[in-house]
Amino acid sequence: MANVAPPLKKSHAAGGWGALRSCGKHLLKSGSALTGAMTLLKANQSDGFDCPGCAWGDPEHGSSFEFCENGVKAVSWEATARRATPAFFAQHTVSELRGWTDYALENVGRLTEPMRYDAKTDRYLPVSWDEAFAEIGAELRALASPDEAEFYTSGRASNEAAFLYQLFARAYGTNNFPDCSNMCHEASGVGLTQSLGVGKGTVLLEDFERADAIIVIGQNPGTNHPRMLGDLRRAAQRGARVAVLNPVRERGLERFADPQAKIEMLRGGSTSIATHYFQPKLGGDMAAIRGVAKIVLMRDAEARAAGEPGLLDDAFIAQHTTGLDAWRAEVEATSWGQIEDQSGLTFDEIQTLAEVYLGAERVIATWAMGVTQHRHSVITVREITNLLLLRGHVGREGAGLCPVRGHSNVQGDRTVGINENAPEWFLAALEREFGVAVPREPGHNVLHAIHAMTEGRARAFIGLGGNFARATPDTELVAEALRRCRLTVQIATKPNLGHMAVGEVAFLLPCLGRTEIDRDAAGKSQIVTVEDSMSMVHGSGGINKPASPHLKSEIAIIAGMAAATVGSERIDWAGFAADYDRIRDAIARVIPGFEDYNVRVRRPRGFRLRNAAAEREWNTPSGKAEFSAAPLPAEIEHQQARRRKSAYVLQTFRSHDQYNTTIYGMDDRYRGVYGERRVVFAHPDDIAAMGATPNARVDVVGLHEDGRTRVAEDFRLVAYDIPRGCVAGYYPELNAVVPFSEAGDLSDTPLSKSVMVTFRPREAA
Numbered sequence: 001m002a003n004v005a006p007p008l009k010k011s012h013a014a015g016g017w018g019a020l021r022s023c024g025k026h027l028l029k030s031g032s033a034l035t036g037a038m039t040l041l042k043a044n045q046s047d048g049f050d051c052p053g054c055a056w057g058d059p060e061h062g063s064s065f066e067f068c069e070n071g072v073k074a075v076s077w078e079a080t081a082r083r084a085t086p087a088f089f090a091q092h093t094v095s096e097l098r099g100w101t102d103y104a105l106e107n108v109g110r111l112t113e114p115m116r117y118d119a120k121t122d123r124y125l126p127v128s129w130d131e132a133f134a135e136i137g138a139e140l141r142a143l144a145s146p147d148e149a150e151f152y153t154s155g156r157a158s159n160e161a162a163f164l165y166q167l168f169a170r171a172y173g174t175n176n177f178p179d180c181s182n183m184c185h186e187a188s189g190v191g192l193t194q195s196l197g198v199g200k201g202t203v204l205l206e207d208f209e210r211a212d213a214i215i216v217i218g219q220n221p222g223t224n225h226p227r228m229l230g231d232l233r234r235a236a237q238r239g240a241r242v243a244v245l246n247p248v249r250e251r252g253l254e255r256f257a258d259p260q261a262k263i264e265m266l267r268g269g270s271t272s273i274a275t276h277y278f279q280p281k282l283g284g285d286m287a288a289i290r291g292v293a294k295i296v297l298m299r300d301a302e303a304r305a306a307g308e309p310g311l312l313d314d315a316f317i318a319q320h321t322t323g324l325d326a327w328r329a330e331v332e333a334t335s336w337g338q339i340e341d342q343s344g345l346t347f348d349e350i351q352t353l354a355e356v357y358l359g360a361e362r363v364i365a366t367w368a369m370g371v372t373q374h375r376h377s378v379i380t381v382r383e384i385t386n387l388l389l390l391r392g393h394v395g396r397e398g399a400g401l402c403p404v405r406g407h408s409n410v411q412g413d414r415t416v417g418i419n420e421n422a423p424e425w426f427l428a429a430l431e432r433e434f435g436v437a438v439p440r441e442p443g444h445n446v447l448h449a450i451h452a453m454t455e456g457r458a459r460a461f462i463g464l465g466g467n468f469a470r471a472t473p474d475t476e477l478v479a480e481a482l483r484r485c486r487l488t489v490q491i492a493t494k495p496n497l498g499h500m501a502v503g504e505v506a507f508l509l510p511c512l513g514r515t516e517i518d519r520d521a522a523g524k525s526q527i528v529t530v531e532d533s534m535s536m537v538h539g540s541g542g543i544n545k546p547a548s549p550h551l552k553s554e555i556a557i558i559a560g561m562a563a564a565t566v567g568s569e570r571i572d573w574a575g576f577a578a579d580y581d582r583i584r585d586a587i588a589r590v591i592p593g594f595e596d597y598n599v600r601v602r603r604p605r606g607f608r609l610r611n612a613a614a615e616r617e618w619n620t621p622s623g624k625a626e627f628s629a630a631p632l633p634a635e636i637e638h639q640q641a642r643r644r645k646s647a648y649v650l651q652t653f654r655s656h657d658q659y660n661t662t663i664y665g666m667d668d669r670y671r672g673v674y675g676e677r678r679v680v681f682a683h684p685d686d687i688a689a690m691g692a693t694p695n696a697r698v699d700v701v702g703l704h705e706d707g708r709t710r711v712a713e714d715f716r717l718v719a720y721d722i723p724r725g726c727v728a729g730y731y732p733e734l735n736a737v738v739p740f741s742e743a744g745d746l747s748d749t750p751l752s753k754s755v756m757v758t759f760r761p762r763e764a765a
C-alpha cells in the first residue's frame, strides 16, 4: 500500500519521548502541574489511588510507580484547576450549553456545588444537598412503580459506591441497572459464563511472564491499556510470540518504547511488539479462529494416523470438557471458502496463526471491543475459548483467557451487584443481611432503558457517573428520551452534554474524584476498593485536596438519596457513609470471596477473588468446560455490504486523546491525525470507488432500516491501511449513526464495530 501515508515515520515507535512530551503538555494544560505530578507518584501504588484510566493489573514488584501517558491524562483531567461554578451556570442557559461540545463543557472544569435545573430561567441554579435529596426522594416515591426508574452506572464507581447504589435501587424496588458494561464487555461475560462458568478472565499478570504465545484480538492497548504494552514488550523481548488480529495496523502494537525503561529511552530504541500481524475484516475473528481450529484438528488427525502422538490435550479434554465432537463436526462442515471470505484472511495467514498456536506450550488470548461489539460476539468469545480448550490452555500457568476490561472498576461493579438479572443467591443474601424485600423480576439493561424512556415506561434516570446520552447509540434519540423524563439526576465530576438533557426536574450533583482525599466525620481519610481485569481487589485512597468544599463522595450522595427515598429504619445509610469499613463488612457477609475484606484489602496488593475456572472447577450445567458448537453466521456485515451498492461496514473506536466520551485533545498521534476528530479511515481503493479523493469531505449516512434517518455530518476521508469494505472513525461523534434498534445476540450490546453506512459527498460550498 505504497500510496498510503504511514501514520508515523517508520522509526517512530509508540510510547517513548512523544508520550513523555504529551504527559508534560497535559499536566500544564490542566493548570495544576505540581498537584498533577505529585498525584501521579501515587497512582497504582499500594498507599495511593487506583488510576482511573484503565483496568489493567498492577505488578507485584513494581519498585517504581507504574504510570502511562494516558493515565497522566486521566489523572490531570481530574486534578485540573478549572471550576464549573454556579457563576458559570448563571451565565449560560442549558439550551445554549446543549450547543457546546463535550470537550468544551468538560473544559469548564470541576463542578463545585449541587445544582438544580430551573425551567423558568432555563438555568442550573445552586441548591442545598438536603433540599436536593428530599426532592429526589419525593419524586422517586411519587412514581407509579419503582420500575419507572433507571439506575445507570459508569464503571469508575468503587465497589463500595456500587454496592450501596444497587442496595438503594433494590430496597426501593427495582432491578433496572443499565450499566456501561452493557455497551462494553457484556459478550465476554455471557460467553465465558456459558463456556467456563465464570464471566471473567482466568489469567494473572504473572502469566504474561510465562506465556510463549499471546494472541491479541480486537484491542488497541497502545492507546487504551498502555501499561499492558509493557507486559507485551517484556514477553516479546524474551522471545514469546505476540500475534495480533486487528483490521487496522495500530502503531502501538507494532513498536513500543516504554517510557519506564530508562536505557531504551536514552538510546532511542524500541521493541517490536507484534511478531505476527493479521488484518481480518470487521467481525471476521470467529471465522479466523475457526480456520485455526480446522488446521489444528487436521494436523492432529494426521499425526494420529501416522502413529504419532496427537496434538490435543486428550487428558484435559476427557476430564474437564464436554461437547468437542459436536464442535469438531461444525468445524469440519465449515468450508475454507467461507472461512477466508468471512475472516478476510488467506489460508496461508490462518495457517501461520495456527503454527503460532501449535508452537506454544502456553497460550494467552486477550481481547476487547473489536471482539465484543458485533452481533455474533458471544459466539466469537466462545470460539476463542474453544481454541484454547483444545490444548488445555485454561487453568494452567502462563496460559488462559483475558478479556481486557475498560473502565477501571467495571468488573468490580458487576461483582458487587450491578446486574439487572442478579443470581438468586445474591438477592437472597441481600434480604438476609438487610431485612428488606428485594425484587426478583429482571430489570433493564442499557438498550431496555432507552426503549423504556422513549416509550414513556421509564420516567426517572439516575446516573452514577458516565455520559449516558453520548455513550449510547442514536445520540439525538437518547437525549430526547432523557428530556422526556420527569426526573434526571446526574452524579458527576465535570459537566458534560448528557447533563444538558434535563428532565422536568433535574439535578447535577458534584462528587469527589478518585484522586481526592475523602474524610469521614472524624476527619480520618477513607479508602474505597476496586477490582482489576485479573480479579485483584485493592484499596484506593485519594491524596489531593477536594476540588471544592461542597463536594460529597459518591457514597455519601447515594446514602443521602437512599435515606430520603426508602428511609433509614432497616438500613443505616448515614452509618455506611460515615465509615466505609461497614459497607465492606456487609459485602463480606453477602458475597463469597470477600471474607476479611477490610483486613485483606489493606495489604499492599490487596487480594485476588477466586476464579473457579482458573482452578479447573467448572460451574456450568454439565460441571465441565463446554465447547460451543455454533455455526459461523451465514453472512456478516462486510459480506452484506459487498452485495449492496456503496455500502461499507464502519467501526467506531477511540483516538489516542480521549477517554470514552471525554475528549482530552484533538490529536490521534499514532494514527497521524492532528487537530481534528471528524475523520473516516478508509482503504484508498474504496475512496476511489466512492468517486472521491483522499481528504474529501463527506457525510456518513446510516443504512440500518428502521424508519429513522441517521446522518453524521462533515467528515474527512483519510486513506489508511485497512481492509477493503471496512472503514473506521471515532466514537462518540459517530454514535449518531449507530442504531439503538440492533444489538448483539445474547449480549444486547450496540453494534458499535458493525455499523452499515454509506457516504454522501458534501456539497461544494
Ligand SMILES: Nc1nc2c(c(=O)[nH]1)N[C@H]1C(S)=C(S)[C@@H](COP(=O)(O)OP(=O)(O)OC[C@H]3O[C@@H](n4cnc5c(=O)[nH]c(N)nc54)[C@H](O)[C@@H]3O)O[C@H]1N2
Pocket (backbone or CB within 6 Å): 053, 054, 055, 070, 184, 217, 218, 219, 220, 221, 223, 224, 225, 245, 246, 247, 248, 250, 280, 281, 282, 283, 284, 285, 368, 369, 370, 371, 405, 406, 407, 651, 652, 653, 654, 655, 656, 658, 659, 660, 753
Ligand atoms: N486512554 C483511554 N483508555 C481507555 C479508554 C479510552 O477511551 N481511552 N476506554 C476504556 C474502555 S471503557 C474500554 S472498553 C477499553 C477499550 O479498549 P479497546 O477495545 O482497545 O478500544 P477501541 O478504541 O474501541 O479499539 C478497538 C480496537 O479493535 C479493533 N477492531 C475493531 N473491530 C474489530 C474486529 O472486528 N476484529 C478485530 N480483530 N479488531 C477489531 C480496532 O481497530 C481497534 O484497534 O479501553 C479503556 N481504556
Ligand SMILES: Nc1nc2c(c(=O)[nH]1)N[C@H]1C(S)=C(S)[C@@H](COP(=O)(O)OP(=O)(O)OC[C@H]3O[C@@H](n4cnc5c(=O)[nH]c(N)nc54)[C@H](O)[C@@H]3O)O[C@H]1N2
Pocket (backbone or CB within 6 Å): 106, 153, 154, 155, 156, 180, 181, 183, 184, 185, 369, 406, 407, 464, 465, 466, 467, 468, 470, 471, 472, 491, 492, 493, 494, 495, 496, 511, 512, 513, 514, 554, 652, 653, 654, 659, 660, 661, 662, 731, 732, 734, 735, 738, 752
Ligand atoms: N460508538 C461507540 N459507542 C460506545 C463505545 C464504542 O466503542 N463505540 N464504547 C462503549 C464503552 S466500552 C463504554 S464503557 C461506554 C462508556 O460510557 P460511560 O461510562 O457512560 O462514559 P464516560 O465517557 O466514561 O463518562 C464520562 C463522564 O463521567 C464523569 N466522571 C468522570 N469521573 C467520574 C467520577 O469519578 N465519578 C463520577 N460520578 N463521575 C465521573 C464525568 O462527568 C465524565 O463526563 O461507552 C460505550 N459507547
Ligand SMILES: [Mo]
Pocket (backbone or CB within 6 Å): 180, 183, 184, 185, 405, 406, 407
Ligand atoms: Mo468499556
